[in-house]
Amino acid sequence: MSMLTRRRLLRRAALSATATAGDGPSPAVTTAVAAAPATSCDTTTGPDVDPQDATAAPGLRFPRDFGWGAATSAYQIEGAAKEDGRGESVWDTFSRTPGRTRNGDTGDVAADHYHRWAEDLDLMRDLGLRSYRFSISWPRIQADGTGQPNQRGLDFYRRLVDGLHERGIAPMVTLFHWDLPQSLEDAGGWENRDTAYRFADYADAVFQGLGDQVPVWLTVNEPKTVVQNGYLWGHHAPGRQDPEAAYLVAHHLQLAHGLAVRALRAGDSDARIGPALNLHPCYPADDTPGAAAATRLYDGYENRLYLDPILTGAYPADVLADLGEGSRLARGIADGDLEIISSPVDLLAVQYYTPIYVTADGTTTRRWSTSEADWQQIYPDGMYDVLTRVTRDYGPVPITVTENGLPCPDVLGPDGTVDDAGRVAFLRDHFAAAHRAIAEGVPLESYHVWSLLDNFEWDQGYDQRWGLVYVDYATQRRVLKRSAHWYRGVIRDNGL
Incomplete structure (x- = not known):
C-alpha cells in the first residue's frame, strides 16, 4: 500500500462517520451545508417539523406476523464485568484506558442487565415486542477466547432465552458485537487469521449450549465499524490507526462469519443464520462525473466490501485495485476463503443510520439535519434506498432491520416522564420508508429499534441516550419514554 493510499484511507475514516448507532460515532470531519443546520432530537426531516405532530398516523399496515422488536448488545447493557467467570474484553481494556471514553466511562455496570434481566424481559413483554x-459476550463464554465454555455464562444466556420464550418473544442472537476476549487481542486480535477459527469454535460452543431455542443467529455485527473505527480512526477498541492492518481485519472478520455459518450447518439445526451489516447509502454531492466516480468508490468501501463477498463470493474489483495488489487484504486471501465467506445465508441483517454525500475529491458533505450524534444525518428515505438496493443488487434475500434509532437529550420531567417526541417522529418516518420498500417487493421480515435501553455508548460513554426506556444510572430505575408508549401502539396495531 502506497503512502498516498494510506493517507487517503485515514482521511476517509475521519470523514465517513461510519460507526453506527448503538455503535458509537466517529468524530466526523465534514463540510457543513448552510441550509442544513445541526439540530436537536426535536427535528427529523428538517427544521420545520413539528414534534407535536409526531404521533400522526398515516394509516400504514405491515405484513401479518411482522417482527417488531428492539435491540441491545452485551457490553453496552450487561455490566457484571468481573462476575461468574467472565474474562476481560478489548472494550474493558479500552474503556479503562484514560482518555479513551467520555468522562472515563466504562461498561463495568452499564444498565446492570445481568442482574435485572427478568425485569427487562417483563418490560419487553409489556411493550408487546415480538x-x-x-x-x-464472548469472554463470558470463554474467558480467554478458547477452550471449554464457561457453564455459568451459558446458563445466563439460557435463562434469558427461556425467559423470552415464556413471554412470547422470539430471541435473535448476535454472536459477536465487538467484545473480543483480550487474550485473543494480545495474540494479534483480528489481525491474526487464527482468531477467525477461534470464533468458529466459540460459535459452535454457543450453538450447542443454547440448542434449538434460538431461531435466528447473527454472526458478526458491523465488521465495517470494527475496521474503520477500531483500525483506521482508532476511537474504538483496539484503538489503532493502521490502514495496512484494517482491511486484513475486514477479511478475517468475514472469514469468521463464514466459518460460523458452516459450524451451524454442521449441526442438526433448523435455525437461520446471517450477518449484521451497517449500510450507508452513498450519494454524489453534485451532478458532476467526478462526484459520481468518487461516490462509486466510496460505496465500495462502505457497502460492497462487505456485501459482495458474502452474497456474491468476490471482493469488489475497484476496492481491491484502490488498495493495491500488494495490500495485506489481497495477500491475506487464501484458497477457499471466499467459498467459506459466501456460504449460503438465510437472511441479511441491515442497520441504517445515516446517508453519505460524496464530493468529486472524495470528501463528504452534510445535506440534512443531524441528531445529537453529529455524524448522523436524518434522512428517512435512506432506509428505503438501502433496502431496495439490497434486493435489486443481490436478489430477494430475506432482510431484518436490526438497528435504527437516534440519541435524544432525554431528561426526566417533573411528573417522572420522558417526552422524546423527536424520537417518535424519527421512528415514524423510518417505519414509513420501510413500509414503502415492502410495498415494492423487499422481503423485510422484522424491524428492531436501537435501542431497548439507554446504555453505554462506546467512546461516548453515557452522555448519549438511545433507548426507548430511560435508565437512571444512579438507581438503575427504568422509565418508559414517550417513544416506548407510542411503539407499543405501533406493535399492537401492526402499523402506523
Whole structure:
C-alpha cells in the first residue's frame, strides 16, 4: 500500500462517520451545508417539523406476523464485568484506558442487565415486542477466547432465552458485537487469521449450549465499524490507526462469519443464520462525473466490501485495485476463503443510520439535519434506498432491520416522564420508508429499534441516550419514554 493510499484511507475514516448507532460515532470531519443546520432530537426531516405532530398516523399496515422488536448488545447493557467467570474484553481494556471514553466511562455496570434481566424481559413483554435482538459476550463464554465454555455464562444466556420464550418473544442472537476476549487481542486480535477459527469454535460452543431455542443467529455485527473505527480512526477498541492492518481485519472478520455459518450447518439445526451489516447509502454531492466516480468508490468501501463477498463470493474489483495488489487484504486471501465467506445465508441483517454525500475529491458533505450524534444525518428515505438496493443488487434475500434509532437529550420531567417526541417522529418516518420498500417487493421480515435501553455508548460513554426506556444510572430505575408508549401502539396495531 502506497503512502498516498494510506493517507487517503485515514482521511476517509475521519470523514465517513461510519460507526453506527448503538455503535458509537466517529468524530466526523465534514463540510457543513448552510441550509442544513445541526439540530436537536426535536427535528427529523428538517427544521420545520413539528414534534407535536409526531404521533400522526398515516394509516400504514405491515405484513401479518411482522417482527417488531428492539435491540441491545452485551457490553453496552450487561455490566457484571468481573462476575461468574467472565474474562476481560478489548472494550474493558479500552474503556479503562484514560482518555479513551467520555468522562472515563466504562461498561463495568452499564444498565446492570445481568442482574435485572427478568425485569427487562417483563418490560419487553409489556411493550408487546415480538422479537429481541441481543448479543452474547464472548469472554463470558470463554474467558480467554478458547477452550471449554464457561457453564455459568451459558446458563445466563439460557435463562434469558427461556425467559423470552415464556413471554412470547422470539430471541435473535448476535454472536459477536465487538467484545473480543483480550487474550485473543494480545495474540494479534483480528489481525491474526487464527482468531477467525477461534470464533468458529466459540460459535459452535454457543450453538450447542443454547440448542434449538434460538431461531435466528447473527454472526458478526458491523465488521465495517470494527475496521474503520477500531483500525483506521482508532476511537474504538483496539484503538489503532493502521490502514495496512484494517482491511486484513475486514477479511478475517468475514472469514469468521463464514466459518460460523458452516459450524451451524454442521449441526442438526433448523435455525437461520446471517450477518449484521451497517449500510450507508452513498450519494454524489453534485451532478458532476467526478462526484459520481468518487461516490462509486466510496460505496465500495462502505457497502460492497462487505456485501459482495458474502452474497456474491468476490471482493469488489475497484476496492481491491484502490488498495493495491500488494495490500495485506489481497495477500491475506487464501484458497477457499471466499467459498467459506459466501456460504449460503438465510437472511441479511441491515442497520441504517445515516446517508453519505460524496464530493468529486472524495470528501463528504452534510445535506440534512443531524441528531445529537453529529455524524448522523436524518434522512428517512435512506432506509428505503438501502433496502431496495439490497434486493435489486443481490436478489430477494430475506432482510431484518436490526438497528435504527437516534440519541435524544432525554431528561426526566417533573411528573417522572420522558417526552422524546423527536424520537417518535424519527421512528415514524423510518417505519414509513420501510413500509414503502415492502410495498415494492423487499422481503423485510422484522424491524428492531436501537435501542431497548439507554446504555453505554462506546467512546461516548453515557452522555448519549438511545433507548426507548430511560435508565437512571444512579438507581438503575427504568422509565418508559414517550417513544416506548407510542411503539407499543405501533406493535399492537401492526402499523402506523
